[in-house]
Amino acid sequence: MSLKYALYTGCTARESTPELLKSTMAVAEKLGIELVLLDEASCCGASHLQDFDDFLSLVLNARNICYAEKLELPMITICNTCQLNTALTKKRLDENPELKERVNEKLGEVGLEYRGTVSVRHFLYALIEDYGLENIKKKVTRPLSTINIAPFYGCHNIRPSELHHHFNRTKESPYMPTSLDDLIEALEGNSVDYEHKNRCCGFHVDLQAPKTANRLSGNALVDAIDNNADVMVTPCPLCHLNLDVKQHAAAKEVGREINLPVLHLPQLIGLALGCTPEELGLNHNVTDVTLV
């Protein structure tokens, strides 16, 4: 099997979560997946730029997709919010020729054209749909069988489900998602069932409403701990910032002691595939990862 993708890293993986990019590359290498970095891409606007200037946000996201189209490679993302904004842009342009033309008028000025020829999926779904859980299972050298792992799905990979079902072959239920649980089981870990696994971490109001953000993150962390989680895993670096970097603040807000390591999705996979802690950048996680 030879799989090749254009990787849209997003900003976070190049700045505050370097461990995400590192571990993504390490896992791809172990699985023999080729990733071409889209170095030309810009920020997706993180669902905030569109609040200020919707059209500009469309143009910039369309430009990012153009570079994957140039390579004629399916595009993958490693951030739920990048996935949301890229997919929303793609769907709106693909369904509205008039809007597409208006966007292309601008892109034409810099010699680009959005055509709508490549798919856009989060790495999680590309792995499940193209590589296959069975094949991942075969590559496991260090089964995670002693670890209780709480999957934290992150809003923008599962809601609105209509959008995600449009791009993913996996028809994830927004009420009872299973993809991460299935992946955890494929790595021979024990997936933890808890109510907050499909809830919001509050990241998008970190600055203007920190109490809300800390409360939501705290509730999720506590729920996972109360259901015997040893570690949490998330496919979204923005969730990760709230759940890991801001764990202390979240604990304070909900009045509980919390000390739960939070892994990025590829960090977890990498552990099971036998990558070293250095390769996975575990030293960058703020809550120490002590289970290895």
Next chain:
Amino acid sequence: MEKTKVTLNVFRFNAETDYLPHYDTIEMEVSKDEVVLDVLNRIKWEHDGSFTYRRSCRHGICGSCAIKVNGRSTLACKERMVDMIELFGNELTFDPVSRSRAIKDMVVDKSDFWKKHDSVIPYLKADIDEHPESENIVPPQEAEKLEEADYCIQCGCCYYACPVVNEANEDYFGPAALVKAYRFTSDSRDSAKKERLQIVDKLSVGVWDCVKCFECTQACPKELDPMSKITKLHNQLFEEGVAENNVASRHAVGFKKSIEKHGLLDEGMLVAYSEGCAVFKHVPEALAMWKKGKIVMPWDMPKSKNLDEIKKLIKISSTAKF
């Protein structure tokens, strides 16, 4: 007709007499054409006449029959039982839309919902000619701008699914009231647009407190996509020059500034620009991040390739001002 067996766990509570709620377990067979409301009726008619719930139109219009099925906001007269079984299996739990607001069984106290609805001036403000010579016609392209926000039936499915309202900040207006605000701010006949926008611009109650989780969009039985109306309200705040210069608005604008400079987001600069002098409160966190190699120094800030392209696109595609 083909029937499916289900086990129902039904929330029972009477605020006047009970200290704690309990669940009744009821088994029954449901057929393909039954909606959730039919089952609520059967619980009352076949099992316990004291079982209480709201319903009126049975046509998805009055908005009174919302409950939660396995935690999912559900308009009882719209959703078929077979679809609930497909989503959640044969064991289903019926709860009121909000357990903490329960009065009796499925009936909840919606007073906070209505109070917020009332906060956004939920009616048209316009100088009406009391003796018009002809009808007051709204052309279709004007009506389309409402994006069906006027179809909202105030069922509360979105409101009781919103994590901000229900877990974090009970002052937040929530999606339904914001849809109502948009229904009028997008109406060309209305003269209170700015006034209404000023109300939704307020921190802690208005649009800036939405966490963008899409729970409301997922929940709305009329498919009104409340979250996208909230985005449009943000846009209107800037279009009308109503957005106050504060941490939230600067956060949205800061993205453009950063992309213009680096293509990528300069996380540190965004926080500093958004917070202004209050940036000092992030120092402990920044320190913890720095220790773990999570802070990129300004001189190491990565930039997108072909940055000139991005700069040019921003110059020619910008549509908003702050």
